[in-house]
Every structure is written in structure tokens, then in C-alpha cells.
Amino acid sequence: MVRTLDLADWAGRWVALDEHDHVARDAETLEDLMVILDAEGVEGVSIMRAPVPGEPVVYGLG
Amino acid sequence: MAEAWLYNYTDFGEGRGRSPQPVLRAVVEVATPLAHATFQAVIDTGGPITVIAGILLGAGGDPVATGSTMVLRLGGATNEVPIYELTLEVRPPSGTAAGRPIAWRGAVAVLDPWPMQGTAVLLGQAGFLDAFTVTFGPDGFALEPASTFRARFPIA
Numbered sequence: 001m002v003r004t005l006d007l008a009d010w011a012g013r014w015v016a017l018d019e020h021d022h023v024a025r026d027a028e029t030l031e032d033l034m035v036i037l038d039a040e041g042v043e044g045v046s047i048m049r050a051p052v053p054g055e056p057v058v059y060g061l062g
Numbered sequence: 063m064a065e066a067w068l069y070n071y072t073d074f075g076e077g078r079g080r081s082p083q084p085v086l087r088a089v090v091e092v093a094t095p096l097a098h099a100t101f102q103a104v105i106d107t108g109g110p111i112t113v114i115a116g117i118l119l120g121a122g123g124d125p126v127a128t129g130s131t132m133v134l135r136l137g138g139a140t141n142e143v144p145i146y147e148l149t150l151e152v153r154p155p156s157g158t159a160a161g162r163p164i165a166w167r168g169a170v171a172v173l174d175p176w177p178m179q180g181t182a183v184l185l186g187q188a189g190f191l192d193a194f195t196v197t198f199g200p201d202g203f204a205l206e207p208a209s210t211f212r213a214r215f216p217i218a
Contacts, residue, residue: 003089004072004084006075016099019156037099041098044099047100047101047182048102048181051077
């Protein structure tokens with residue numbers, strides 16, 4: 001089983017996902033999103049940045 | 063954590079790149095204790111240390127600067143970053159009755175500003191894989207305490 005997210009409409013934006021992986025809030029920056037969540041008292045969401053299709057995501061540490 | 067927590071892999075929608083199949087990530091939800099929001103966190107077995115975005119330092123977890131730094135190459139950029147001790151907790155898989163979050167305290171490298179796409183937390187060897195046993199399989203992955211590995215493969 002694979003959990004598949006469809007975040008193309010939010011590509012490049014920081015999003016807060018609800019328990020069903022639907023976008024509950026979004027913002028241009030992570031800092032802006034945190035401010036929105038605090039101001040509106042939004043709880044129970046999970047934060048990530050929606051990938052831009054075709055833009056390689058590089059996770060490489062060293 | 064009486065039993066292993068089983069997770070599905072996550073397709074963030076990154077596309078296939080040169081791969082014949084979508085890029086799948088081992089993702090768990092991580093937060094500072096009592097936080098109202100979690101972060102999607104990618105388990106990176108090749109990463110020497112857990113790395114977080116600087117904004118998380120203001121979200122609890124009793125961060126304490128160690129006074130040490132490390133040179134970190136991430137996403138093509140090289141930075142000298144501070145190391146903190148921080149308490150984080152991992153949430154059980156969604157949609158299960160797997161129990162309560164599990165907290166651990168460990169080293170994290172702090173990167174500010176955060177240059178990455180995808181997530182604001184990368185779980186690496188120090189600060190995560192020294193606290194948990196992670197088993198990767200073809201259909202998903204499992205999270206268990208570090209003691210599980212040591213019990214299964216005791217050092218003579």
C-alpha cells in the first residue's frame with residue numbers, strides 16, 4: 001500500500017494537511033503557515049511543502 | 063510501543079524522474095511534545111544526523127544548544143549549522159489504534175533558512191536511528207524501539 005498525496009494545486013506552497021490528507025491551510029512560507037495556524041487555532045494538522053512537479057526533490061545529507 | 067508500528071510509504075507526487083516508478087518516501091509524523099501540528103518527516107538512513115528547520119526551535123521540545131557545529135551539505139548547498147539537543151515525538155500511523163506518541167531526546171542540526179522542498183524534518187542516524195529500529199520492506203516499513211534490534215541481534 002502506498003499513501004499518495006495529490007498536492008499539484010498547491011505546488012511550491014507550504015500546506016497543512018488534515019487527517020484525510022486534504023489541505024486545511026496553505027501559505028507561501030513555512031513561517032507564514034505557522035502564524036496562520038496559531039492565529040486560527042488550527043490543530044491536528046501535518047505540515048509539509050507541496051512538491052513542484054518535475055522539480056527534483058533532493059534529500060541528500062553529508 | 064508494544065507492537066511494531068507499520069506505515070505505508072508516501073508518494074508526495076514528486077514524479078518519477080528517471081525512475082520507472084514514483085518516488086516513495088518513508089514518512090512519519092513528528093512534532094515537539096504537546097504541539098498542535100505535526101511535520102511530515104522523511105527517514106533518511108544515509109543522513110548522519112536529524113535535521114530540522116530553524117522555526118521548530120520555537121515550537122517547544124526544550125531545545126538546548128550544544129555549542130558545537132557541523133558542516134552540512136543539503137540539497138546542493140553547504141552550511142555550517144549549530145547542533146541542539148531537542149525532544150521530539152513520533153506519532154503512530156494514522157487510522158490505527160496503535161497508541162500514544164513516543165518521545166525521544168537527541169541531537170538535531172538546525173538549518174535556517176530551510177532550503178528544502180518536501181518536509182521541514184529529516185530523520186537521520188543521530189537523533190533518530192539511534193532511538194528506533196526501522197525495518198524497510200517492499201510494501202511498507204516498521205518502527206520499533208532501538209532495543210528491538212539489540213534483542214534480535216545481540217552484540218557478543
